[in-house]
Amino acid sequence: MNNSILTSYGRTALYLALLSIGVQGKKVILPAFTCNTTVPSAIVQAGGYPLFVNVNLSNLGIDTNDLKSKLDKDVIAIISHHYFGSFNKSVYEIQEISTNAGLIHIEDCAHSLGATDNSRQVGYTGDIAIFSFSKSLNNPAGGAIYFRDLSLKEHANELQEQHKNFFHSFINDYETFKYLSAITKDRNNVEDKMFHYHLYFSRIFIKILKELKIYIPNHFYKIMDNQNKGSYPVFDTRMTVKQKNYIESSINNLQNIIQKRQMIASKLDKIIPAYLRDFEGNTFTQYVVKHSNVCKLEDIFRKINIKTRRVWPAFQPMWSGQYNSNIEYLKNHLLLVDLDFITDEKIIKLEKLL
Numbered sequence: 001m002n003n004s005i006l007t008s009y010g011r012t013a014l015y016l017a018l019l020s021i022g023v024q025g026k027k028v029i030l031p032a033f034t035c036n037t038t039v040p041s042a043i044v045q046a047g048g049y050p051l052f053v054n055v056n057l058s059n060l061g062i063d064t065n066d067l068k069s070k071l072d073k074d075v076i077a078i079i080s081h082h083y084f085g086s087f088n089k090s091v092y093e094i095q096e097i098s099t100n101a102g103l104i105h106i107e108d109c110a111h112s113l114g115a116t117d118n119s120r121q122v123g124y125t126g127d128i129a130i131f132s133f134s135k136s137l138n139n140p141a142g143g144a145i146y147f148r149d150l151s152l153k154e155h156a157n158e159l160q161e162q163h164k165n166f167f168h169s170f171i172n173d174y175e176t177f178k179y180l181s182a183i184t185k186d187r188n189n190v191e192d193k194m195f196h197y198h199l200y201f202s203r204i205f206i207k208i209l210k211e212l213k214i215y216i217p218n219h220f221y222k223i224m225d226n227q228n229k230g231s232y233p234v235f236d237t238r239m240t241v242k243q244k245n246y247i248e249s250s251i252n253n254l255q256n257i258i259q260k261r262q263m264i265a266s267k268l269d270k271i272i273p274a275y276l277r278d279f280e281g282n283t284f285t286q287y288v289v290k291h292s293n294v295c296k297l298e299d300i301f302r303k304i305n306i307k308t309r310r311v312w313p314a315f316q317p318m319w320s321g322q323y324n325s326n327i328e329y330l331k332n333h334l335l336l337v338d339l340d341f342i343t344d345e346k347i348i349k350l351e352k353l354l
């Protein structure tokens, strides 16, 4: 698409989008319920300051009163989220607030590729949208940015060109196909035989390139502080040819996968209701349930071999200014259920155990 740029990950899409709007020294508002190793760290790596706002417990939308109270002249952008495959309708109000305040609204669609609200696709409300290809599909990472303003897109293109590194394809393919291997194993419980990049020498060679500063690595997992004490050099954010080829062939299957997940979700909803109720346009990257005893529920799902995950605050360290009672509540009440290997038989067993 004319307005889009492909990137190595969803997180690098966000990072490049932020660089392109000139985030250096500015504040970026984001929901406190977020992925800490990718979202606030992308802001800091791009030179900005993450400013967390509360979320509503009913729909995970940004608390707009808290948002309005935090607006000041140093804020440049607001990042909204669509969670776990759903379309978060709060993006319309956020877009209005953002436009009125002269800010840029970045719609983070990383979880919700293909989600809709009355046939309106995610990503067409904000000024910029970012996507990830490895949340609803097993792909070697990959991300994309959609710009409404073509001049911003041109600027992002220039930045990508300017920071090209000769070794990028080699290193990025090694890292992203290794990532594919890990997510395939985690989600499907099988080793990914496709992964050919495990060679010991590649790992050592990449380490040397990074140590010698011949290749600039990203620091996503190392940043856990919103004070931005260091400044980070710009790194290569391009999607490689190998990634692109892989993603192009896997994406053809997305609609089928979504339909299957929607079918299972509607059956599951009868015995354990979905927390996010937008059934029609929800792609169910994860099926979200709310329960007063998440540990007990986890055990029940484990007994019948259904994969579940706790939400971020249960396992990620929090940033300063992020944690509040709503985040605590979500941590203790939400469970994410993987729909891909749920059969009718398992649903019957689940009903008996619940």
Ligand SMILES: Cc1ncc(COP(=O)(O)O)c(C=O)c1O
Residues within 6 Å of the ligand: 009, 010, 011, 012, 014, 034, 035, 038, 039, 081, 108, 110, 111, 131, 132, 133, 134, 141, 142, 143
């Ligand atoms: C809300 C959100 N945005 C962005 C990302 C980044 O996506 P990727 O894993 O493709 O870098 C994630 C990843 O977990 C996420 O949860």
